[in-house]
Amino acid sequence: MGNKTVAAEDENLYGILKEPNIGKVQLGLEKMFPTRYGNAAYFAAGTQSLGIRDSVDTPRRTTTSGVGATDFWLDTLYVCEFCFKYTDEEVALRRHVSCCRYRTKPPGRIQYMSPEYTIRKVRGSKHPLFCQCLCLFTKLFLDNKSMYFKTDHYDFFIIYQSSTKEPMGFFSKDLISYQKNNLACVLTLPPYQRKGIGSLLVDFSYKLSIRDGLISGPERPLSPFGLVSYLKYWSSQICWQLLEGDLSGSGRTSLDAISRATGIRIGDILLTLRSLNCLTKDYDVSLSVLRAWAKDNYSYRNSLVRDEYLVLDN
Incomplete structure (x- = not known):
């Protein structure tokens, strides 16, 4: 009761x-x-x-x-x-x-600026009204996020069209996360969905945690749609590292090595490898299965965020 x-x-x-x-x-x-x-x-x-x-x-x-x-x-x-x-x-x-x-002048500080996109960090403690209104709006499109007025302990990373300064999506990050999560909530605004904005924001969240020397990941639980999106992102990062990146040609590779190379938690790596059905009976990774996935997902690449456009601060 x-x-x-x-x-x-x-x-x-x-x-x-x-x-x-x-x-x-x-x-x-x-x-x-x-x-x-x-x-x-x-x-x-x-x-x-x-x-x-x-x-x-x-x-x-x-x-x-x-x-x-x-x-x-x-x-x-x-x-x-x-x-x-x-x-x-x-x-x-x-x-x-x-x-x-x-x-004409969005809130927050620029963290990433390319010809197409600009990402700005907005502190919930500094811009509470903006962040509260954003969270209220988000509740109309996500069913697993309920916070909207306790924004003081969150940073919000808003992605804008560089040419028009129109917001296209965002993710929030809990500043008091005992699990060291790099993302609490992510939303691509409805007019801009299916354009890769969500994947770019997820990639940026990993850039932040890697900069801080953290092996990290999203806050749990993930929605069914969120899990599908993350599995595709994790698959692309793991495939790149094993097929073309620093871990390619290195023979048998440990989960810990993959984690260090990608910044992805070992549990999420194992979940991804199982979803790709690429683990052998001896728990080796079948590169032929990964190559087949990469061929079917030809647009995959190491990073959506281009390092030369990063303008990160603390």
Whole structure:
């Protein structure tokens, strides 16, 4: 009984809902897409409202009824694509976007700058409002992440189009991680999915942990989709090292050597090798199986992040 009470309190605290309660999101002035999961926190901010308007108003619950009715509390949520503040009025969004402070100068410090992408580190303790609004938005598209107001102990790495300064995705990193995780949550914004943004962010998270001398990985549990994405990334890194990288031609290689070369935890390496079905009866790695995987995944490579564009700080 006590556990059920705690679970119910957590759902109320974090706004967890089993079904979507917002029909669609308009991100900026042009991008519109449906939500995937429910988020009651938008409607319960009260005097702590993070919305676009200066008053304490929050989006109004406007469930429809009658012919063609839905169970949505709100048909459309309008979100600024530069600061992730929100409103239930399109005119308010348009008024805000024209003067949003982050439209021309995004928050945080540049960590990576290529002709295509820029990654900026935003400290949750320094930019709490931006990070809280980002986390609220994320809850509409990820079902296994509930934090949105305790951002002080997180860094957020936002990837932007270098030419337009439009955010395309992000990952967060817990600064107080006893497991030394290099990633807590990752999201590619719906308009930019299937463009390799998520894999690039994951690769960047490993660049950070390798710079710090850590063998690391993502926070558990992984969602089913997250596990599939990571297995593809881990497979590419392991295949590269064994077929073309520092470990190629070295004969029998230990899990520890693969871990040191890739920065991937041994448990994740073993999981990946089993998923590739490349372990022999003697627990050797079948290079012929890896070559076949590499041929089928011809776009794999050692790193998506190019070292010459890194501008890392501490």
